[in-house]
């Protein structure tokens with residue numbers, strides 16, 4: 080028997096419960112009447128959970144991977160951003176001009192709008208993203224990567240938003256599916272399949288601050304390369 084708790088439309092458990100119940104990633108907007116709470120269908124990925132989470136928190140791939148969904152192929156520059164380690168893991172604030180509207184709705188953002196994306200990593204395999212939209216709009220995405228095996232992952236993505244709260248869910252599902260399919264194609268092709276936790280193995284750049292921090296968190300948990308997969 081394993082302990083279980085229901086949160087954000089999902090059943091969470093812990094395979095090696097010891098002492099206190101592990102802290103679940105917070106999503107206070109879930110169930111808040113000001114927000115629409117959405118649980119799209121899960122996604123099965125033939126890749127490791129570590130690779131998937133690292134892809135989710137990467138800010139440099141929008142122009143290369145998501146240029147059909149929301150980003151601009153001609154805007155690959157990543158402005159400098161800050162990352163800090165926290166008591167739960169890691170927090171990144173990323174300001175840029177990369178709109179989060181689907182292509183068909185990009186006229187809704189003022190030309191000079193600065194987009195803030197706040198990432199919070201809950202190691203080993205969860206990460207939250209809050210996107211700050213115009214007019215105080217907020218989109219919260221919880222990326223919960225559940226390892227099925229070392230190199231298979233079932234991805235759950237509870238979402239809340241305080242705008243278009245009566246909008247059709249099919250549009251949200253479709254946009255979400257498009258983005259995660261674009262990510263999946265990359266995650267499944269990355270080699271090595273397990274996330275290298277030795278920082279000497281790959282070259283890292285300033286834009287990799289978040290993923291470098293994520294790898295450090297996994298290393299500090301005592302994971303090795305094989306277990307990060």
Ligand SMILES: [Fe+2]
Nearest residue numbers: 134135144262
């Ligand atoms: Fe992505």
